Amino acid sequence: MASKASHVRGTIVGLGLTEMGRIYNRTAADFAAEAVTAAVADAGLLLKDIDGLLISAGVSDELGLRLQNDLGLSALSFLSKVQAFGSTAGAMVQMASLAVSSGLATTVVCVFADAPLREGRNAGAVYGADRAAPMGWQGLLGATGVTNATTMYALAARRHMETYGTTSEQFGAIAVAQREWAKLNPKAQMRDPLTLSDHQASRWISEPLRLLDCCLVSNGAVAVVVTTPDRALHLRQPPVHLLGYGQCHPGLYMRKSEKYGLETGARQSGPRALAMAGVRLSEIDVVELYDCYTYTVLVSLEDYGFCAKGEGGAFVSSGVLGPLGSLMLNTGGGQLSSYYMWGMTPLSEAVIQVRGQAGDRQSVKHDLALVSGNGGVLDYHSTLILGSRATYV
Amino acid sequence: MIGQVSRDAATADFFDGARDGVFMLRYNAESGKYLSPLAVIDPDTGKGGLEWRGSKGEARIVSHSVAHGKVGKDGQRELLVIAIVEFDEGPWWWTQILDVQDPRHVRSGQRVRAAFVKNDGEEVVPVFRPV
Numbered sequence: 001m002a003s004k005a006s007h008v009r010g011t012i013v014g015l016g017l018t019e020m021g022r023i024y025n026r027t028a029a030d031f032a033a034e035a036v037t038a039a040v041a042d043a044g045l046l047l048k049d050i051d052g053l054l055i056s057a058g059v060s061d062e063l064g065l066r067l068q069n070d071l072g073l074s075a076l077s078f079l080s081k082v083q084a085f086g087s088t089a090g091a092m093v094q095m096a097s098l099a100v101s102s103g104l105a106t107t108v109v110c111v112f113a114d115a116p117l118r119e120g121r122n123a124g125a126v127y128g129a130d131r132a133a134p135m136g137w138q139g140l141l142g143a144t145g146v147t148n149a150t151t152m153y154a155l156a157a158r159r160h161m162e163t164y165g166t167t168s169e170q171f172g173a174i175a176v177a178q179r180e181w182a183k184l185n186p187k188a189q190m191r192d193p194l195t196l197s198d199h200q201a202s203r204w205i206s207e208p209l210r211l212l213d214c215c216l217v218s219n220g221a222v223a224v225v226v227t228t229p230d231r232a233l234h235l236r237q238p239p240v241h242l243l244g245y246g247q248c249h250p251g252l253y254m255r256k257s258e259k260y261g262l263e264t265g266a267r268q269s270g271p272r273a274l275a276m277a278g279v280r281l282s283e284i285d286v287v288e289l290y291d292c293y294t295y296t297v298l299v300s301l302e303d304y305g306f307c308a309k310g311e312g313g314a315f316v317s318s319g320v321l322g323p324l325g326s327l328m329l330n331t332g333g334g335q336l337s338s339y340y341m342w343g344m345t346p347l348s349e350a351v352i353q354v355r356g357q358a359g360d361r362q363s364v365k366h367d368l369a370l371v372s373g374n375g376g377v378l379d380y381h382s383t384l385i386l387g388s389r390a391t392y393v
Numbered sequence: 394m395i396g397q398v399s400r401d402a403a404t405a406d407f408f409d410g411a412r413d414g415v416f417m418l419r420y421n422a423e424s425g426k427y428l429s430p431l432a433v434i435d436p437d438t439g440k441g442g443l444e445w446r447g448s449k450g451e452a453r454i455v456s457h458s459v460a461h462g463k464v465g466k467d468g469q470r471e472l473l474v475i476a477i478v479e480f481d482e483g484p485w486w487w488t489q490i491l492d493v494q495d496p497r498h499v500r501s502g503q504r505v506r507a508a509f510v511k512n513d514g515e516e517v518v519p520v521f522r523p524v
Contacts, residue, residue: 136401137431143396143518144489145460145473154458155477155487162456162501206475207459207496254431256485260477261456 008390010097011232012240014043014109014225015351020218020339021189024119028063031221032113033070039109039223044236047071050225052078052105054092058114058342059126067111078105085375086290087247088112089343090382094245096226106227112344113221123217124150124205150214150293152377154206157295159261161208163310168208170313171294172199175212175336177321178291182333184323184361189216190337213294215335222344224351229390238355243368244277244385246270251379265381266303266372273370277385281305284385285365286353287327288346290374291334300372328353328363343373343382354388394471395489397514406445411517416507418484420446427482450507452478452521455485459496472496478505478521489520
């Protein structure tokens, strides 16, 4: 039997997080530089050890290749800005892993930074109509009110509800469970108690989605350092090996699809990643899913196979979620309650858990983690399988 | 509330149709299939250079959301009915349903028809209304 060690092509050895939330008067580049510096120090490396840099800019798109100059890096052999929306973090780690395994680079930093929040500006406007261009197709969609991310996800969620009988209370069970996790996470923005009644009483944003079905919007940055598994052995932190990965991009934007709202790219990217890692879904200890909306978590759970298609509602309200449940899901509070750093939210929590550094919220079993990334309106998808050991034979 | 829009090269034929009260779709003459106005090629056949062809403007609601907007001068919160509609010719379109008496009574499968809003903008804006 071939050693599954052959599947390990990259290892996450550094993690850097800035302050996140309503942190004003700082630019995305400023946040990014801090996160990169922190991640490199976390790994026990120096900035001059970095020869690869992948950059993800977020909704305000204010971060670019100039970050290299800001960091004083002048010997990079691998540099790019990456954009696959919510699947970007997963895609960057995959690309970094390919780079270090091919010899293109030895040590690659992947960074996400965004600072869309301004003092006195409504968080919803950041992802809403204010972005609409007045010309062409985008102008037409803007003129007719088809611009808001929450409304687009509401259309998908409604379809799931009408097809499978999913309810708002079942979405609420996800919000409540993740808040319970967030209460254990010092980095979480939202740590006040939350009940299902609170969820049901929260105002409509776009029916059938309420305020407490929606993720936060945060300013801040997260960076990870990826190197080869052998280099990782000599560094400061417990290694987090990339055992498997997959992408799937249904690309359903404005197109007819009977799957719309009912199925996501997780259906393909999940089995691909698990097969590459050589592990079964039942072996996964920690699950960190992209949770831009409660609905996204529910449909992703179905697509990964944690429950049957259409049974996500019953599954999430069965008591399986939260710190007292059996499924270690979105253990940091997720984008709903901790911080919204696109795909870096689930990735950062997975790294913390696999290392065993999650403190009060640490999962007892943390050898294997599944991380999802979801972007657009279910258009783009990535999956990572991370492990504390290089072999799982 | 319907906003204003200007045409560009990609949308010129579409807005010409809207001025005439016609919701234009893309059409693959080889297969006889209608596609979204946004389609550049027919993904099933790879055919490019798709024609523009008018739809009948008849459709049904696939899914909808009641988007809660800002509170207006009258103290009332603006409610927008945003929907995916399926043309009888097949394609889907993301749009606003105007003149809905009670947004809570909008249902999937409900029949709607293309309507054309003239405002102070350069172009006529296609939307839908309940039949």
